[in-house]
Amino acid sequence: MDFFTLIGLVVILYLFIYIVALSISDCDLALLWADKINNKLSTLKGKVVWITGASSGIGEHLAIEICKHGAKVILSARSEENLRRVKQRCIVESAALPDNVSVLPLDVTDFSRHEHVFQKAVQQFGKLDIFVNNAGRSQRAVWEDIDIEVDKQMFNLNVFSVLSLSRLAIKYFNEQESGHIVVTSSIVGVVPAPFSASYTGSKYAIHGYFNSLRNEKMGSNLEVTLLCPGPVFSNFLNEAFTAAPGEKFGQKVSPTDRRMTAERCAYLSAVAIANKLDEVWIALFPLLPLCYILVNFPFITRQFLKLVGPQAFQKIRDTKETVET
Template sequence: MLDLLFYLFLGVLSIYAVLTVLILFGDCDLYLQLASKFGKKTYALKGKVVWITGASSGIGEYLAYELAKAGCRLCLSARREPELDRVKKQCLLYGKVKDDDILVLPLDVLKFDTHSSATQKVLKYFGKIDILVNNAGRSQRALFEETSVDLDREVLELNVLAVLSLTKQVLPHMLERKEGHIAVMSSIAGKLSAPISASYTGSKHAIQGWFSTLGVEMFDRNIAVTLLCPGPVFSNILDTAFTGQAGKELKGKMNASEKRMSTARCAELCALALANRLDEAWIALNPVLLFTYLFQYFPNLSRWMSKRMGLKMLQKIREGGV
């Protein structure tokens, strides 16, 4: 009996050791790591119609490239049409798509009254929408005490209400077809407490709540809901980030020496999460990935550790400085 317990203990210890190594040396959560090794590849999405908002730069832009290489038919939306045209050209150059496989559809997601007509334009062009990727949004940097309620409202309108509005236009079409996939660009900030970004963090926690609930409601209706949660990634997100006052942009820049994931790698992992219809994907380098696990499974311990580390160290970790 003692021998059996000993071997069981060794077995459990070995499993924990393997999982710890995977977490410490990985750049995404364990489910996504397994999916990337043994699950479907991105080319499983070939022929799917994917509508990406915020497709003119950053993760949205590189996700378009990744899906174009897989042979997806794309609708690219953002406010800046010239940038969308540039992204389309790159998709045609490196992807397995033809000119008529990509629709450039300029869209300001804050103009809620245009969401219905935009959805109809996509449906008229492609005949269907297989995957909606709600990627449009902005980050924010300011202390809670320095942030106006007007700014809070702006963040919530863009990062939450605009996402809900567009999804509510597309979802009926998917329900009618009895298949579909809704993806939302959340953030690691939606899984923990990101300092000096209370408005942004709050908006991502709201996204987590709304869309995880939608995922439960769609379980038996053949519609997947995927929450994509990237951590620090090299992009221009700080340039247009909200501050503490409405109408003011941060105009911040990233340092090449910061510990951030490349935009291309982040997009690759996002595409794999879509191909495998994962409910949620954490995409981040360590120590941010490890902190995410701690906040998820040991909330009181992680908050105690955060208090001991202090605001400056937490901000340094958040910005890829550790």
């Protein structure tokens, strides 16, 4: 066997193992390795973590998960009532001390309050170690029907509020000479989804901004993590933007849908944060291996999309056709 034949066999074996691993995993291989071999969740003990969008879904379960490992948590969202409910869950389910969970109501699109609320967040426990930007909304709409006001509202919530708060956090972390910025993106920030143009655009913007930040701060003690979950059981479809300003999509997620539980997504997100991973993909089969193929083999991507069409792609994402054309 000559050298080049050996190299070819090694490459084929590597690809085979890679495909098999992705077919049985619900996260990318770097995160899978961290979870199974060295999850480092114990390093969260004593850390102060501020989570926006913490009143439901992934944010709620991430708060509970992080509390389990001894972190002090600041919960932010618009609804103080829901935040207090989440605080109680953290106390009951994570055995967190009441004084280690703080409620700090915030509408992230109220930019005038950002600096004031950020200072209040730091004062809660006297420091801030990890800032998790989790607030956001999805969208379902036909591309050409979307009112430009929807794009503006989407970017205000999913992009500009994240940038505004993160810049305050980074200035603080620069003074402390360490810190960790986490942003909940989406798998559509990796592979663009049909019938979610404004949402997809906002997540691509997030990747551009924060990948640039990571490269700019390379070699410093500032960590940047992008979380990219696929479909998750939550209230996101009901709250999603549509093509019209001020309108909610209003559909409920079915219990029979093929989605990851918010608890599992939050656990994997906590592992990614504890291990300070750059970017993680979190999704069930077949979406996860499909994303690898679509990202790494653009020619196959084009042929695949032509073959199956946008409606089939939508069904992979939502388990059903949520937008009629």
